[in-house]
Amino acid sequence: MVPNGNLVCMLRKSLYGLKQASRQCYYKLTESLHSRGFMHSTSDYSLFYKKHRTSTVFVAVYVDDVIVIGTNFEEIKELKVFSHNQFKIKDLGKLHYFLGLEMLYKTDEVLICQEKFTMDLLKEYDCLTYSPVSSPLDSTIKLRSEDGALLSDRGYYRKLVGKLNFLTNTRLDIAYSVQHLSQFMKTPREPHLKADIHVLRYLKKDPTLEIFLSNDPNYTFSTYCDSDWAACPDSRKSVSGYVVLLGNNPISWKSKKKTTILLSSAEAEYRSIRKVVGELIWVKRLLEELTVMCANPITEQCSVIVRQLYILQETLYSMKGQSISKWIATLSGTRYRRGYLNCITSPPPLN
Known part of the structure; x- marks a missing residue:
């Protein structure tokens, strides 16, 4: 409300905070890309592509972050101008950092890592002074859902596991560990948090570990x-x-416990x-x-x-x-x- 008046301000545009905001933003972006001849990917609805004879242009979208890549540089340039007129975008140039992922380009390869995210995580949980370990989990310890004292702050544990789960985008070496620790999100206990810290100590050993993508055809x-x-001592379910x-490039991986x-x-x-x-x-x-x-x-x-x-x-x-x-x-x-x-x-x- 406007002070000393009966006027109400109308919110014209917003990306966050409203239930329909993200949907409307995505609808507007989709409509604009379709007008440029782009098509939706049937495998990933956040991916758009445009093929013309021997050239192809791809657009990957995550909320308000967009990656444009392709072989037709003129089409990419025109798309940037068109998108700026529609949404007032900011061109950050060649892709080096995207949603916590760091890209390092070499002559015949691309290296993808999350070094900055890992170091920030170690700093946030005061693990920079801890001694590193060589294994993400202690294989001699069997974690159970009801062993140990309950944590007073469950959000602390859940936040840490969530960030470790994000790290599995490039760190497949902790995929099993994060999957295992995610089972205790409802009632986390002290042994579970200790195992979380153990994973952080493992990350401290080599925070720069990278995914190698070669251009070898x-x-x-x-x-x-x-x-x-x-293997699960509580439910006897399998992983x-x-x-x-x-x-030689890993492109997809997953570790998950069975539902039955x-x-x-x-x-x-x-x-x-x-x-x-x-x-x-x-x-x-x-x-x-x-x-x-x-x-x-x-x-x-x-x-x-x-x-x-x-x-x-x-x-x-x-x-x-x-x-x-x-x-x-x-x-x-x-x-x-x-x-x-x-x-x-x-x-x-x-x-």
Whole structure:
């Protein structure tokens, strides 16, 4: 209200604070890009693309942050001018920092890390003076949901786990640890917070660890998946994980606990392989829109997975309750890489 009056100020535009603000902003941006001939990606609705003969331009959107990339520099330049007239944008030049991700360009590679975010996190939780450790979790300790005293400030724990989860965008070595600690968000206790600090001490050992992306035109797929069996001491649910590589570049990974209790290790491996099939289908659709042609088609890889599933199905009837050894779906015929799988399905052993 205006002081000493009956007038009410009308809010014309806002991105934050209103329920419909983000929707209206996205609708306006989508409408503008469509008018320029851009199309929505069917795999990721925050991605737009425009193809014209041999050139392609991509626009990735996150709230009010936008990345523009492509092979048609004239189209990119015109898009910047058009967007500035529509939204008054600020051009930050070549991409070096985006949502906590740092990009370092070299002759034949790109390195992506979260060094600044990691150092800020260590400083925020007073871990800069702590001694580093070589493992993100102590494999000799089994965390339970009801062991230890309850934390007086649950938000402190939840905030820390949330930030660690954001770090898994580039740090797949802590994917399993963060997944494990996320299970205690409802009633965090002192042993859980101690394990959180242990992860921070591990990050202190090498806060500059980077994701390596090479420009080598090797578009061969390699996919690895694995699962434990009934490892959770509280629920006896299993944890599975997978890593998808394009050439030697990791492009997708995940570690997650199953929602149901599995009756055997074979069933756990069966569900783990089924999960990675869905991820491969999504990656296939995305790469097709990005005009990336794979050296080994997804259909051939899925046939390999089907054979693995058939073998596992037969094992269910012949194993008689015995735990089978780790089954790996190696889709490109390359060697099994223990390092990738250990960091998404189990804590590394202490040195």
